Amino acid sequence: MRRVSDIADLEKAREEILRGRDPDAPMVAVCCGTGCVACGGVKVVDAFREELESRGLSSKVTLLATGCHGFCERGPLVVVRPAGILYQQTKPSDVAEIIETSIEGDGIVERLLYVDLSTGERIQREEDVPFYRHQKRLVLDRNGIIDPTSIDDYVATGGYASLAKALGSMTPDGVVGEVKKSGLRGRGGAGFPTGLKWELCRKSPGETRYLICNADEGDPGAYMDRSILEGNPHSVLEGMLIGGYALGAREGFIYVREEYPLAVSHFSKALTAAEEAGLLGEDILGTDFSFSVTISRGAGAFVCGEETALMASIEGREGRPRPRPPYPAESGLWGCPTNINNVETWANVPRIVEKGGKWYASLGTDQSKGTKIFSLVGKVVNTGLIEVPMGMSLRDIVFKIGGGVPGGKAFKAVQSGGPSGGCIPESLIDLPVDFEALAEAGAIMGSGGLIVMDEDTCMVDVARYFVNFLQEESCGKCTPCREGIKRMGEILTDIVEARGKAGDIERLEQLAYVIREASLCGLGKTAPNPVLTTIRYFRDEYESHVLHKRCPAKVCKAMIVYRVVADRCTGCQRCVKACPVDAISGPRSQPHNVDLEKCIKCGACYEVCKFDAIAGDAIYIE
């Protein structure tokens, strides 16, 4: 894209880009989000490039390597436009057939279509697939149609028009007012009203102000920030630019997790491209607004997602939180007023400026406006990233979009909000998902990870998992968090290893109360949530572990033994091959045997058995 000299010139530049493009030209969009790349997405792109070239179609067909489409379960995904046909789980060997049938011809490769499991129907168009049909995409909308490393693609689809609008026709106060009106709340976890946060920072006295984009997406099970940065980095940058204008900041930082190298690469390309186009740097779009952005990479510390720890890390120190107040809006980075928002929050800002706060506020529920991206993962058929209006019921999310639990297993719970969140049981499945409803249930919205759990998931084990996680990630500065979480971990470990004692559950509750009340930062204050919600909703499972030394989900190794159910075993030898320690023996077509001396209880046999012939017996130790 050429350099844009002023606000009106941006529109001209957009027209120039569009003039060079044929809107009806066939286009192949291959998902190259991290999920699809892991399944071979890049190889599919390469195959398309070669095949199009050999057929002399390179100039006629647009080939796009896009960011994450969201439907990660079915990757690598290929969408052929303008017809909008979705091919799933594609391989390089399918490419020739796709080009022949759907680009050169107007047919469909039936075998690569998505099959709706409930109806058995093959679905042709992407938008008709249930996974997509029930979504409303404001932030993820461009992910499947633009090349994330091309600023032309972003501008061609209306990108940076919101920045131009803000700079050209709105005052900074006007922008803040619009964000307040939209009711947008922070998407990073706590859900603080964004407009109010902006106003507080704007009103804080001081010459220098900073903006921070928090991309330290540490909650395990959540990856929407990664997908936004990888798939549409300019939307985040545009949000930050608008924020910089509104708050009077000249300098912004983006703090990205160490584990997200592709996100860093795409975002830094976006910075370079925007600077060359005159959309970043000095005198942006010919106005006197100047703004620069620096990328800070995290170094593997969960606590750095906490704002005061994050700022310490940007300043080059170890990321330990400090008490608030003062809040960052008053005294943040290097003591200057600082505004921190999460990636998804920033990506919502251009939409709000474009369509108005009132329009945005018309989406969602009373207290929670707009849409929210969730990562729907765990024991669910259609795993992936989804964007839905706030207030959609958990049932619709898990069953309509997610397609329910795989393998005919029973749904047990959804874990929401990562290690600070909680588990929501089946009895609350009709809960509308918004900030208030989740908090009431004892969980939190968090960054939007929804981990579905089925009957094979042990809730005590899940609680221990989170407590272990938090114990490792606690920075150790304050005692309640450092020592309290450790003690909780010890009690939980005892329980899952069949050493639970009467009174353990009550001790956990007591500790939880102290940790919540006395910890310094959000990490500690919310650390007891996973334990408290699992005790609240699954107390019987805890009691079963403590009193009867039984793990109903057959997860806790100390309480199970594996054996072969002789009348179901067909002697197929699958388990014999799967066993890593050769503990299973038996001739073909005869029931097998598990040698309990050798068995390490890894469960491989249980998982590979097609005849339900391996039983993980819950045993009584006492």
Place this chain on the structure above:
Amino acid sequence: MPELSILLAVAAGGTAKRLTKVLEGEGYRADVLALGSELPAALGARKYDLVLLSDDLPDASPTELALHVIGHSADLPVVVLAQTPSVRDAVAAMKLGAAHYMGAADPNAEFLDAVQSTLKDKLEFLEEEARRKERQLASLVDLRSVDVIDTIMERHGFRDSRLVAILQDIQREIRYLPQDALRHVSERLGVPLPRVYSVATFYQAFSLTPRGRHIIKVCMGTACHVRGAPRVLEELVRKLGIGPGETTYDMEYTLMTVNCLGCCALGPVVVVDAEYHSVKPWKVGEVLGLEDRSQVAGASEAPARAEGKALA
């Protein structure tokens, strides 16, 4: 210890015989030179550790000869033997750099003492020199790293606020953070070493010990956990024979756990270097090409790696 050689420039006769006998009795090699004019040829023919110059040679004074010896090799110690010792000669000899000035008639024990202490000084000097060279060599090796580190710090403008980023870049280049690197960073940035150390030990991404050529990261995120990540880890521990955070003895693999890699839809996930794999616990070895490692343990060649995901 190699045989030490001593050159005696002393007029033929009783003194020469006596001294040769004393020296050879101590295990030294002693060559006698009866004429000063033969000195250049003798020094050229053999590498001596000590030269004894007497003042009774018919054709040259010890002063002339000492000058010649020092010109030949500054490291070669000289001891002057005087038939008729005088303070003036002693001062002149010492001024020329002689290690000792002694009377030729001195008792054998004293003579031997002078020879041995001179040789000892020389040996110590040589050893010290060798150590210095070694240090220099080592610092030459470091110099390359120092260059790398300096370039990195320069890229970050030598700003202490970029400390985390600087350490990240150093680790990317050198694969870990050597102690010297931390010291160097501390000095150049003017950041106290304890603070550099504190940052280097706070973040999980940093390692103060060398890591393997290949880094295996097992995702322990929640989605991966409920789908069997702990068993994937157990399998890797069994296959590689090392625990999380450890490196195989041949420096081939480092096994690490991470809290969520952000590809939760594919769990359980293992990343080898930059390649993502979605794996079933019992297929870990196969997918990562580790199956036969127990047999080839110690082989330096990296096993061929299976591509992409291998969901059963």
